[in-house]
Amino acid sequence: MPEVVPQALEQVADYFKVLSEASRLQVICCLKSGSKNVTEIMTATDLGQANVSKHLKILTQAGIVSRHPSGVSVYYKIADPIIFNLCELVCDRLVARLETQSQQLDRLEAWRNS
């Protein structure tokens, strides 16, 4: 019997899964500056039309972006700016990790030259 109930974790995992694709992060980033329609997102991200549409559906279902049809085109915008906090946290960790790695390399180098 697992001590940790996994039901709730499934939902958290699903949320992270939405963010675990570079293409979707591209879409999110290109919406940081404001609302865009699908065509604009396509050119900004260099992704195919069907692909963008699919990613936007996933992001919308996750509540990360919101959909705003306007005439023949559909505009999307960030519905939940918390995303950027998440990305920043991860970026900080990645940077910190790279720094410690380079420090270790430096120490190794110093030892090799001693």
Add this chain to the structure above:
Amino acid sequence: MPEVVPQALEQVADYFKVLSEASRLQVICCLKSGSKNVTEIMTATDLGQANVSKHLKILTQAGIVSRHPSGVSVYYKIADPIIFNLCELVCDRLVARLETQSQQLDRLEAWRNS
């Protein structure tokens, strides 16, 4: 040409991908109380041995947990508590989302009964 450079996003996406599996979140959660060896993690999470081993490798490579062999067994511990901040942020969003959904249901119900 994409306006947003995707190279860096790939690494962020990879980090999120590590967190996008409920089993790995289980492992992380069961290590919140402190260091555990593989067998203890297995019983706490109800996952198979090979599976746990694989997840621990992935978590270690991501710098999320650290490995500490001790005799015949190997202990793992959280190497980067920032994880819990990430999970909390996501949990908050999920809760907020559920609340707005239930509010919408309430409004729908009220309209139906009016």
Add this chain to the structure above:
DNA sequence: TTACTGTATCACTATACAGTAATATTTGCT
């Protein structure tokens, strides 16, 4: 209506990966 544009969906392929059983490796003990 017809034509056109923008968006969504369908069908398909290729790839990635979680889970598992079997095997290998490591460590401690006698």
Add this chain to the structure above:
DNA sequence: AGCAAATATTACTGTATAGTGATACAGTAA
């Protein structure tokens, strides 16, 4: 050395999904 327990690795299967081309479905203008 030989044995046993804990962990790691390998090989494999099944499933999920990113990307794509073709097609369907709006919504607008003539």
